[in-house]
Amino acid sequence: MSRGVRRLVPVLGLVPFLGYLTIFLLIPTVSVVVGAFVEKDRASLSNIRALGDEVVLRTLWRSIELSAESAIIGAVLGALLAYAVVTGRPDGTLRRSVTSACGVLAQFGGVTLAFAFIATLGFSGVVTEAGRDVLGVDLFGSGWLFGLKGLTLVYTYFQIPLMVIVFLPSLDGMRSQWREAAESLGASTWQFWRYVAGPLLLPAFLGSTLLLFANAFAAYATAAALVSQGSPILPLLIRNALTSEIVLGQSHLAFALALDMIVVVVVVMTMYALLLRRTSRWLR
Amino acid sequence: MIATSTGAREGLEVRLEDLRRRFGTVTALDGLSLTLAPGELVALLGPSGCGKTTALRIVAGLDEPDSGRVVVGDRDVTDVSANKRDMGMVFQAYSLFPHMTAQQNVEFGLKLRGHDSTRRRARAGEVLDLVGLSSQKDKYAGQMSGGQQQRVALARALAIEPSVLLLDEPLSALDAKVRAQLRDEIRRVQLEVGTTTLFVTHDQEEALAIADRVGVMSQGRLEQLDAPEALYSRPGSAFVASFVGLMNRVPCEVQGGRATLLGTSVTTLDGSVHGGRGVALVRPEQVQVAAGGDDATVVHISFLGSFSRVTARLVEGTELIVQTPSATVQDLRIGDRVGLSLLADDLLVSATTD
Amino acid sequence: MTTARVRAHRRLQAFRVVVLTVLGLFFLVPLGSMAAYSVRVPAGGRTLDFWRQLGQDPDLRGAIVTSLELSLLTVVLMLVLLVPTMVWVRLRVPGMSRIVEFLCLLPLTIPAIVLVVGLKGVYAWVTYFLGDSSLTLTFAYVVLVLPYAYRSIDAGLASIDVVTLSEAARGLGAGWFTVITRIIVPNIGAALLSAAFISVALVLGEFTLASLLSYTNLQVVINLLGKSDSQTSVAASLASLVFAFVLLILLSLVGRRRGARRTAPALDLMAPPVAKEG
Known part of the structure; x- marks a missing residue:
C-alpha cells in the first residue's frame, strides 16, 4: 500500500x-x-414565481406573524420565569424542578399538545364548560382556538420552556459584582438595568427570541392536529401541496414552499448565531 | 495628606460603631468598632469567615448591620443606600462591565452624576493615567490581563472622587508577581489621592506591606488594631501572633512577669499568662543558631536565598524554626547538635491550651 | 427595621411568587383538563371506560406496538451508526470532527415539514426495496434524533480520555471492535442511555413524517381517533405524554448523576434544542 x-x-x-x-x-x-426549480420534469421557474402568488404571500406573512407573536410572548414570559428561577437558590429544589420540567415541556408538542388544549378550551373543554357553568362566559367564542390566535396560545406552551432553557445560562452569567459595582458607583436599580444588565442581556434575549421564532416557524404537527380545514400557515400549505396533486396550478409547489421555509430559517438562524457570538464573548 | 492635581481632597474620618450582623445562626460581626483617620489606609486581616468582608460590605451599603452605625466625616450613612454613599469599591475580580471599554467603565460613575462627555473624558484620562493604563483605554475587560482589569477597577472607583475607598481582596485573584506589583501601586495611588481607605485581605504579608494600620479580625471581632511593625513584634494575643508571620511555640516557665526559655530570661508582654507553664511565642528571626552547642538537633534546612530556615528539635521534642543568614549555616548538616540563643527582650507567653 | 434593602427583597419575592403561580397554572391547567376530560361522562360522574379503551381498540393497540418497535429500531440503528463513527473520528480522523458535528446538528435547522418534501422521493425507493411497512420510518427517525443523540454521546466521550483508553487496550492486544464494545461503550453508558431516552421520547411523539409519508404510528392514530372518539384520543394523548415525561425526567436524572462536567443535552446554548414536533 x-x-x-x-x-x-x-x-x-x-x-x-x-x-x-x-x-x-x-x-x-x-x-x-x-x-423548487423543476416543473413537469424540466427546469422551470414557475414554482418560484408561484411563491409570489397572493395566497402564498399571505400565508407566509401569517406564518411569520404567528411565529413572531408566539416568540415574543414566549420570550418575555420565559425570561420572567428564568429570572424568577435564577433569583432563587442556585441548588434549590425550585430551580431543579423548573429546569427539568422545562426540558420536558420544550419537547412537548404535536398532536398531544393540540388535544390538551382542545380538552381545555375546545367547545366542550373542561375550562370552557367551567366558564359557561360557573361564570356564564363563553370562552370558546366562534372557535378562536382553531385559528391563528389559538395557535399562538398553544405554541406559547412550548415556547416559554424553550426560552427558559436557552436564556437561563445568560442570566446565570450575570455576576453579582456588576450589580454591586454599579450600585457603589451611584446607579439606581433602573440605571443598573438601563446601562448594565439591559445591554448585557439584550443580545442573548434577541438571539433566544430568534430561536423561538425559528422553532414556531418550523412547527407543523401541533397546527396540523388543531387546524383540519384550510391552510392558514406555510407548513399547512405544504401539507396541502403534498396531499393534493396540483395547487395553484403547480405540481412541484411543495418544493418551492419548502425552499421558502429553508430560506427563512437559515436567515433567522444566521442572525441567531451572530448575536450569540457577541454575548459569548462577554459572558465567559 | 496632600491634595493633588488628580482631584483629591482631604480624606474623611470613617467610624464603624459597634457593628453587629448575623446570618441565620452565624454571627458575622459581633460588635465591631473601628475608626479610620482621615487619609489613612487600614487593612482588615483575618481568616475566611472572620467577618472582614461583611464589615466592608456594610460600609459600602451592600449589606446592612443588625445594629451599630457607620459614620463618614460627620454624616451617619447607616441608612443611606449604597448608590448614594459616594464610595469607591474595588472587588476581588470580574467587576468590570464586560460590554464597556476601560474608558467607558471609568466614565460610568461620572455619567450617572450627569457630567458631560468632555469632562468625563478628561477625568477618565486622569485616573487611567494615574494607574498607568492610558494606552489600554479602548480595550474591553476580556482583552486585558487580570492585573490590568484591577487597575481599571481602581481607576473606576477613584474617578468619582469617593469619600472612602473600599478594596475587597483586590489582589487575591492575581498571580504572585503581579500581586506584589499592584499592591505597591495601590499604595502609591492611595497616598497620592489621600482618600481614606479600607482594605480587606486574608494575606498577612499584603496587609503588613500596604497599610498604615492593620486590624486583625477573628470571629466577628477586632483582635488587635495596630501599625504593622507593632503587630508583628508585639502581638496582643496568641491568635494575632500565629496569624501574622511565622511563629514558634516554645513551652516555658513563667514567674513574676518573666519567662525562662532556651536558658534566657525575658520580660513577658501584656496579655501573657501570669504564672506557671505557658507557651512562649517566638519569631524565627528572634533565635540564633550556633554550631557546637547542645540545645537541639538539626532536623531540616531550607535554603531560601540570602537567608535559610533551620528546623531544630529541642531535647524535650519541640520543633523550632530559626531564620538566619545563609552564610551562618553553610557548615550545618542534618543531625548536627546546635546551640540556640534568644535574641528577644520581651515575648508574649500564652496559656498552654491556646 | 424595614430598610430599602429589605423592601427590595420583599418586592422580588412577591414578583417570584406571582410569576411562578401564574405560569405554573398556565402549564398545569391543560394537563389537568386532559385528565378531567378523559374520565368525564356527559350526564355527569366519572368513568375509566375511555382509558380501558386504550388497550382494546385494535388500531390503537397496533399503533402503540408500531411506535414502540420504531423506538427500538431507531435507538439500535442510531447507536450502531453513531457510536463507532464518533469514536473513530476521535481516534483516527479528528480532522473530520467539524464536518461530522455539522452533519449531525444539521437536522435542527431543517424543519421536519421541509425534510418530508425531500424524503418523498427517497421513500419511493425505500418502498421499492423494503416494502411499505411503517417500520421503514426508522431511517428517517434516525435523522430526526441525530442532533440530540449526538450531543449526549459527544458529552459522554468528552468526559473520558478515548485516545488513552484505546491506546492502552490496543497495547494489550485488543482489536478495534473490542476497543469499542468492551472499553469505550461501558465507559459512556450513561451518555448512551440518555441518547436512547431522548430518541424514544421523540419517536413516540413523532407525527409529521409518519402522517405525510402516509405511514401509521401512535400519533397518527391518536389524531385520527380525535375525529371520532375525542375522549379516548385525549386519554391516549395523556398516556403517551406521561410516558414521555417519565422518560425525559429519567433522562435528566441520568444527566445529573454524571455530574456538572457534562451539560445535559438540552442545555447546550450554541446548538439549541428545537422542538421538532412543535
Whole structure:
C-alpha cells in the first residue's frame, strides 16, 4: 500500500455514516432545493414565481406573524420565569424542578399538545364548560382556538420552556459584582438595568427570541392536529401541496414552499448565531 | 495628606460603631468598632469567615448591620443606600462591565452624576493615567490581563472622587508577581489621592506591606488594631501572633512577669499568662543558631536565598524554626547538635491550651 | 427595621411568587383538563371506560406496538451508526470532527415539514426495496434524533480520555471492535442511555413524517381517533405524554448523576434544542 492510500483508510471508517446521511439527509435537502426549480420534469421557474402568488404571500406573512407573536410572548414570559428561577437558590429544589420540567415541556408538542388544549378550551373543554357553568362566559367564542390566535396560545406552551432553557445560562452569567459595582458607583436599580444588565442581556434575549421564532416557524404537527380545514400557515400549505396533486396550478409547489421555509430559517438562524457570538464573548 | 492635581481632597474620618450582623445562626460581626483617620489606609486581616468582608460590605451599603452605625466625616450613612454613599469599591475580580471599554467603565460613575462627555473624558484620562493604563483605554475587560482589569477597577472607583475607598481582596485573584506589583501601586495611588481607605485581605504579608494600620479580625471581632511593625513584634494575643508571620511555640516557665526559655530570661508582654507553664511565642528571626552547642538537633534546612530556615528539635521534642543568614549555616548538616540563643527582650507567653 | 434593602427583597419575592403561580397554572391547567376530560361522562360522574379503551381498540393497540418497535429500531440503528463513527473520528480522523458535528446538528435547522418534501422521493425507493411497512420510518427517525443523540454521546466521550483508553487496550492486544464494545461503550453508558431516552421520547411523539409519508404510528392514530372518539384520543394523548415525561425526567436524572462536567443535552446554548414536533 502506498502512503497516500494508507492515509485514506481511516476516512473509509466514516463511509457508512456519510453514506447514510447522504441518502436520508443530504439528498432530501438538495432535492428540495433542486425540485423548487423543476416543473413537469424540466427546469422551470414557475414554482418560484408561484411563491409570489397572493395566497402564498399571505400565508407566509401569517406564518411569520404567528411565529413572531408566539416568540415574543414566549420570550418575555420565559425570561420572567428564568429570572424568577435564577433569583432563587442556585441548588434549590425550585430551580431543579423548573429546569427539568422545562426540558420536558420544550419537547412537548404535536398532536398531544393540540388535544390538551382542545380538552381545555375546545367547545366542550373542561375550562370552557367551567366558564359557561360557573361564570356564564363563553370562552370558546366562534372557535378562536382553531385559528391563528389559538395557535399562538398553544405554541406559547412550548415556547416559554424553550426560552427558559436557552436564556437561563445568560442570566446565570450575570455576576453579582456588576450589580454591586454599579450600585457603589451611584446607579439606581433602573440605571443598573438601563446601562448594565439591559445591554448585557439584550443580545442573548434577541438571539433566544430568534430561536423561538425559528422553532414556531418550523412547527407543523401541533397546527396540523388543531387546524383540519384550510391552510392558514406555510407548513399547512405544504401539507396541502403534498396531499393534493396540483395547487395553484403547480405540481412541484411543495418544493418551492419548502425552499421558502429553508430560506427563512437559515436567515433567522444566521442572525441567531451572530448575536450569540457577541454575548459569548462577554459572558465567559 | 496632600491634595493633588488628580482631584483629591482631604480624606474623611470613617467610624464603624459597634457593628453587629448575623446570618441565620452565624454571627458575622459581633460588635465591631473601628475608626479610620482621615487619609489613612487600614487593612482588615483575618481568616475566611472572620467577618472582614461583611464589615466592608456594610460600609459600602451592600449589606446592612443588625445594629451599630457607620459614620463618614460627620454624616451617619447607616441608612443611606449604597448608590448614594459616594464610595469607591474595588472587588476581588470580574467587576468590570464586560460590554464597556476601560474608558467607558471609568466614565460610568461620572455619567450617572450627569457630567458631560468632555469632562468625563478628561477625568477618565486622569485616573487611567494615574494607574498607568492610558494606552489600554479602548480595550474591553476580556482583552486585558487580570492585573490590568484591577487597575481599571481602581481607576473606576477613584474617578468619582469617593469619600472612602473600599478594596475587597483586590489582589487575591492575581498571580504572585503581579500581586506584589499592584499592591505597591495601590499604595502609591492611595497616598497620592489621600482618600481614606479600607482594605480587606486574608494575606498577612499584603496587609503588613500596604497599610498604615492593620486590624486583625477573628470571629466577628477586632483582635488587635495596630501599625504593622507593632503587630508583628508585639502581638496582643496568641491568635494575632500565629496569624501574622511565622511563629514558634516554645513551652516555658513563667514567674513574676518573666519567662525562662532556651536558658534566657525575658520580660513577658501584656496579655501573657501570669504564672506557671505557658507557651512562649517566638519569631524565627528572634533565635540564633550556633554550631557546637547542645540545645537541639538539626532536623531540616531550607535554603531560601540570602537567608535559610533551620528546623531544630529541642531535647524535650519541640520543633523550632530559626531564620538566619545563609552564610551562618553553610557548615550545618542534618543531625548536627546546635546551640540556640534568644535574641528577644520581651515575648508574649500564652496559656498552654491556646 | 424595614430598610430599602429589605423592601427590595420583599418586592422580588412577591414578583417570584406571582410569576411562578401564574405560569405554573398556565402549564398545569391543560394537563389537568386532559385528565378531567378523559374520565368525564356527559350526564355527569366519572368513568375509566375511555382509558380501558386504550388497550382494546385494535388500531390503537397496533399503533402503540408500531411506535414502540420504531423506538427500538431507531435507538439500535442510531447507536450502531453513531457510536463507532464518533469514536473513530476521535481516534483516527479528528480532522473530520467539524464536518461530522455539522452533519449531525444539521437536522435542527431543517424543519421536519421541509425534510418530508425531500424524503418523498427517497421513500419511493425505500418502498421499492423494503416494502411499505411503517417500520421503514426508522431511517428517517434516525435523522430526526441525530442532533440530540449526538450531543449526549459527544458529552459522554468528552468526559473520558478515548485516545488513552484505546491506546492502552490496543497495547494489550485488543482489536478495534473490542476497543469499542468492551472499553469505550461501558465507559459512556450513561451518555448512551440518555441518547436512547431522548430518541424514544421523540419517536413516540413523532407525527409529521409518519402522517405525510402516509405511514401509521401512535400519533397518527391518536389524531385520527380525535375525529371520532375525542375522549379516548385525549386519554391516549395523556398516556403517551406521561410516558414521555417519565422518560425525559429519567433522562435528566441520568444527566445529573454524571455530574456538572457534562451539560445535559438540552442545555447546550450554541446548538439549541428545537422542538421538532412543535
